Amino acid sequence: MKKQGVSIGIIGLGTIGTGVARILLKKRGELEARLGFPIVIKRVADRDIRRKRAVRLPLNVFTTSADKVLDDPDIDIVVELAGGIHPAKEIVLRAIKNRKHVVTANKLLLATAGTEIFRAALKNRVEVWFEAAVAGGIPIIKIIREALAGNTVQAIYGIINGTSNYILTKMTDEGVDFAEALKQAQALGYAEADPALDVQGGDSAHKLAILASLAFGVPFSLKKIYTEGITRITPMDIAFASEFGYRIKLLAIAKRTNREIELRVHPTMLPGEYLISGVNGVFNAVYVEGDAVGPTLYYGKGAGDMPTGSAVVSDIVDIARNIRAGAVNRIQGLGAPQGSGLKIKKMDNVRSCYYLRFSVMDKPGVLSRISGILGSHDISIKSVIQKTRKKEKAVPLVMMTHEAREKDMVDALKEINRLSVVSGRAMYIRVESAQT
Amino acid sequence: MKKQGVSIGIIGLGTIGTGVARILLKKRGELEARLGFPIVIKRVADRDIRRKRAVRLPLNVFTTSADKVLDDPDIDIVVELAGGIHPAKEIVLRAIKNRKHVVTANKLLLATAGTEIFRAALKNRVEVWFEAAVAGGIPIIKIIREALAGNTVQAIYGIINGTSNYILTKMTDEGVDFAEALKQAQALGYAEADPALDVQGGDSAHKLAILASLAFGVPFSLKKIYTEGITRITPMDIAFASEFGYRIKLLAIAKRTNREIELRVHPTMLPGEYLISGVNGVFNAVYVEGDAVGPTLYYGKGAGDMPTGSAVVSDIVDIARNIRAGAVNRIQGLGAPQGSGLKIKKMDNVRSCYYLRFSVMDKPGVLSRISGILGSHDISIKSVIQKTRKKEKAVPLVMMTHEAREKDMVDALKEINRLSVVSGRAMYIRVESAQT
Numbered sequence: 001m002k003k004q005g006v007s008i009g010i011i012g013l014g015t016i017g018t019g020v021a022r023i024l025l026k027k028r029g030e031l032e033a034r035l036g037f038p039i040v041i042k043r044v045a046d047r048d049i050r051r052k053r054a055v056r057l058p059l060n061v062f063t064t065s066a067d068k069v070l071d072d073p074d075i076d077i078v079v080e081l082a083g084g085i086h087p088a089k090e091i092v093l094r095a096i097k098n099r100k101h102v103v104t105a106n107k108l109l110l111a112t113a114g115t116e117i118f119r120a121a122l123k124n125r126v127e128v129w130f131e132a133a134v135a136g137g138i139p140i141i142k143i144i145r146e147a148l149a150g151n152t153v154q155a156i157y158g159i160i161n162g163t164s165n166y167i168l169t170k171m172t173d174e175g176v177d178f179a180e181a182l183k184q185a186q187a188l189g190y191a192e193a194d195p196a197l198d199v200q201g202g203d204s205a206h207k208l209a210i211l212a213s214l215a216f217g218v219p220f221s222l223k224k225i226y227t228e229g230i231t232r233i234t235p236m237d238i239a240f241a242s243e244f245g246y247r248i249k250l251l252a253i254a255k256r257t258n259r260e261i262e263l264r265v266h267p268t269m270l271p272g273e274y275l276i277s278g279v280n281g282v283f284n285a286v287y288v289e290g291d292a293v294g295p296t297l298y299y300g301k302g303a304g305d306m307p308t309g310s311a312v313v314s315d316i317v318d319i320a321r322n323i324r325a326g327a328v329n330r331i332q333g334l335g336a337p338q339g340s341g342l343k344i345k346k347m348d349n350v351r352s353c354y355y356l357r358f359s360v361m362d363k364p365g366v367l368s369r370i371s372g373i374l375g376s377h378d379i380s381i382k383s384v385i386q387k388t389r390k391k392e393k394a395v396p397l398v399m400m401t402h403e404a405r406e407k408d409m410v411d412a413l414k415e416i417n418r419l420s421v422v423s424g425r426a427m428y429i430r431v432e433s434a435q436t
Numbered sequence: 437m438k439k440q441g442v443s444i445g446i447i448g449l450g451t452i453g454t455g456v457a458r459i460l461l462k463k464r465g466e467l468e469a470r471l472g473f474p475i476v477i478k479r480v481a482d483r484d485i486r487r488k489r490a491v492r493l494p495l496n497v498f499t500t501s502a503d504k505v506l507d508d509p510d511i512d513i514v515v516e517l518a519g520g521i522h523p524a525k526e527i528v529l530r531a532i533k534n535r536k537h538v539v540t541a542n543k544l545l546l547a548t549a550g551t552e553i554f555r556a557a558l559k560n561r562v563e564v565w566f567e568a569a570v571a572g573g574i575p576i577i578k579i580i581r582e583a584l585a586g587n588t589v590q591a592i593y594g595i596i597n598g599t600s601n602y603i604l605t606k607m608t609d610e611g612v613d614f615a616e617a618l619k620q621a622q623a624l625g626y627a628e629a630d631p632a633l634d635v636q637g638g639d640s641a642h643k644l645a646i647l648a649s650l651a652f653g654v655p656f657s658l659k660k661i662y663t664e665g666i667t668r669i670t671p672m673d674i675a676f677a678s679e680f681g682y683r684i685k686l687l688a689i690a691k692r693t694n695r696e697i698e699l700r701v702h703p704t705m706l707p708g709e710y711l712i713s714g715v716n717g718v719f720n721a722v723y724v725e726g727d728a729v730g731p732t733l734y735y736g737k738g739a740g741d742m743p744t745g746s747a748v749v750s751d752i753v754d755i756a757r758n759i760r761a762g763a764v765n766r767i768q769g770l771g772a773p774q775g776s777g778l779k780i781k782k783m784d785n786v787r788s789c790y791y792l793r794f795s796v797m798d799k800p801g802v803l804s805r806i807s808g809i810l811g812s813h814d815i816s817i818k819s820v821i822q823k824t825r826k827k828e829k830a831v832p833l834v835m836m837t838h839e840a841r842e843k844d845m846v847d848a849l850k851e852i853n854r855l856s857v858v859s860g861r862a863m864y865i866r867v868e869s870a871q872t
Contacts, residue, residue: 024586030588031585034768036768137728138732142582143575146575146754147567147579147747148750150460150746151746275735292455292742294743296735298734299711300729300730300731310586310728314582314586318582322766325763326762327763328761330757332470332471
């Protein structure tokens with residue numbers, strides 16, 4: 001059992017690193033009172049140590065060399081906040097090899113190299129914690145791994161990309177289009193200059209890979225996640241959704257159906273009265289359904305220096321408590337899939353209700369031709385809206401379907417898109433609701 | 437480090453006990469795979485062991501004697517689900533004395549005897565966990581104690597009584613009055629024959645005492661919590677609230693203002709667009725604001741065999757992990773107030789906005805007399821609704837005020853209630869919103 005305080009080294013003093021350092025310095029006394037021992041920042045490595053920081057650390061703490069952190073025998077925990085895959089992966093693996101525990105917020109690294117990292121950690125009897133990698137300040141990793149330990153997780157629905165949620169909220173509240181909402185998000189610092197990873201769903205998929213691995217014991221499996229972003233969503237779709245009583249959210253979905261797991265990220269129509277439909281702006285929320293606990297929801301900020309810093313600090317505290325109690329690897333297989341044997345369902349076989357919007361010539365027989373094609377693919381229509389009637393001009397034809405198979409829908413839409421009375425490509429959005 | 441499985445004894449096989457046993461039996465294999473060791477139900481004590489149960493346990497597990505559990509040297513964890521204060525308190529203290537860890541769902545016991553219990557646990561180096569005591573399946577204890585370890589909690593707002601929330605939801609959705617909604621709740625088993633503890637706020641106060649102790653390090657202090665239930669709320673108030681864009685919820689509030697803590701349970705008007713305003717039916721939710729993480733919200737079922745059982749099992753798993761890792765008391769001062777020195781603010785000094793409803797004779801000068809009295813007590817009016825105009829009959833006069841001091845409001849209302857143009861007693865509901 002370690003008698004002294006626990007020493008940490010931070011690699012990467014960007015937004016999150018600064019937040020972590022600020023919390024640890026500001027709360028030094030409070031944390032020591034709570035834990036019974038201090039947490040000390042021994043070293044901070046960053047390429048640029050001259051930049052002005054929002055945090056004051058003694059000068060001799062700073063170094064430009066990650067090695068100074070990784071090779072320091074006094075450091076118990078390495079906090080990897082460099083981001084990206086290289087050299088983050090090398091940093092993490094070297095820390096593990098040097099028998100240091102690791103805290104990381106690096107979802108990309110875990111989603112792509114998680115299996116290798118956790119195997120190395122197990123071998124070297126150190127812990128790798130990653131609360132900040134998913135949903136920022138929401139303690140979703142701890143909740144799934146500890147609080148829901150008595151549950152078999154049935155489903156996870158996450159709004160886990162704040163940028164996309166901000167854009168969809170703007171589009172919903174102000175009726176602006178995607179490009180305009182993105183511009184506003186960029187102006188406010190909520191979206192990056194290249195927003196692809198956020199708005200095309202990749203970031204959500206990284207996080208979903210981590211959540212699914214924890215909740216369902218499947219290997220980190222980024223490639224098997226169906227991923228679709230929000231760039232095609234138009235204000236018109238949002239308005240129609242609202243007419244049906246729905247809201248559109250970018251959801252990351254992991255769902256158990258029989259002996260298979262669905263893993264998918266896509267814009268989703270949700271009943272407006274669902275709690276998760278009221279999660280707006282840059283906020284994140286994760287809905288988790290356990291077989292014992294039933295439906296639960298966890299809500300908070302998914303990004304930002306202090307919320308993400310809060311998650312990193314909770315990991316540091318957890319590892320520090322283990323170190324002091326002589327209880328390393330108290331929780332078995334941190335992040336290591338238990339090999340549940342569950343298979344990931346092919347997207348083709350996923351069943352869902354659909355919202356469809358066609359741009360059609362307002363001629364007799366159009367509805368019957370479209371519904372005929374849908375019917376021939378085993379898709380039945382629940383309701384139809386056809387709004388304006390302008391002769392010889394394309395008008396929107398909107399439908400909600402009953403549950404159908406994805407492959408059938410894709411095939412049917414291909415056929416419909418070829419019809420001469422249909423202009424452009426059909427829009428389709430999957431619908432999730434208890435009523436199918 | 438204990439090499440065998442961890443053995444538990446359950447005292448009290450009522451609703452929650454049955455849920456716990458069901459989860460542990462059904463998940464035996466899954467839990468063993470997850471933990472690396474089995475959790476074994478060694479003994480179950482209940483006064484009535486002949487009753488048919490929703491769970492199948494070997495007959496030799498059952499006993500009518502709590503002593504058989506408390507004195508069994510093989511039992512590591514005693515799960516106290518007897519409820520009430522006696523003999524629950526004696527059971528818990530004896531288990532502690534016998535060096536057994538304790539899991540309890542007994543909020544009443546903790547709120548009244550928590551200090552004594554945690555002192556005994558500390559002395560005997562055992563752990564007392566109580567996740568199920570507050571908000572059922574929502575892991576709010578773990579979240580405050582572990583996940584938000586890097587935060588100074590600023591405020592907690594909880595919907596932590598499902599019965600009251602069900603009744604208020606019914607009243608809101610269907611316009612029925614309190615008595616009718618209560619009757620429906622009783623018919624569905626959501627309210628007890630004697631609903632006083634739920635609808636008069638006492639149950640929420642018990643839970644708030646526990647939350648406040650954890651979050652703010654103040655002693656368990658049931659007596660210092662201002663407690664007001666929902667029995668006075670009328671459909672008319674709910675309708676007016678809705679006109680102002682608000683919903684009425686029974687909130688348990690713990691809020692840091694300067695060096696004081698506000699602790700209060702009362703019906704509260706909240707802006708309809710707040711996420712917590714959308715928490716309906718028997719569901720619970722706890723909003724926690726931390727200085728680092730910002731606003732967070734946790735939502736789930738607050739009662740029921742399986743949700744509460746899920747919380748009890750997560751405690752058992754946590755203690756079992758500590759036992760196996762040789763890390764008892766890994767988290768210091770479980771439940772023991774750290775003695776933050778924060779004082780509990782007198783209700784008289786609490787500041788809030790108010791909704792006021794008077795029943796007045798529709799005569800000239802009434803508004804001016806009422807607003808005059810309010811003004812003389814430093815209370816200013818933000819908006820007024822006066823709906824119907826029936827000469828010589830009492831009509832409702834409704835106001836929203838700016839922030840005012842509770843004592844001033846109470847004094848002003850006393851004066852107003854004495855006016856001859858005012859019939860009956862004024863209704864007042866506190867308003868919580870970011871805009872004051």
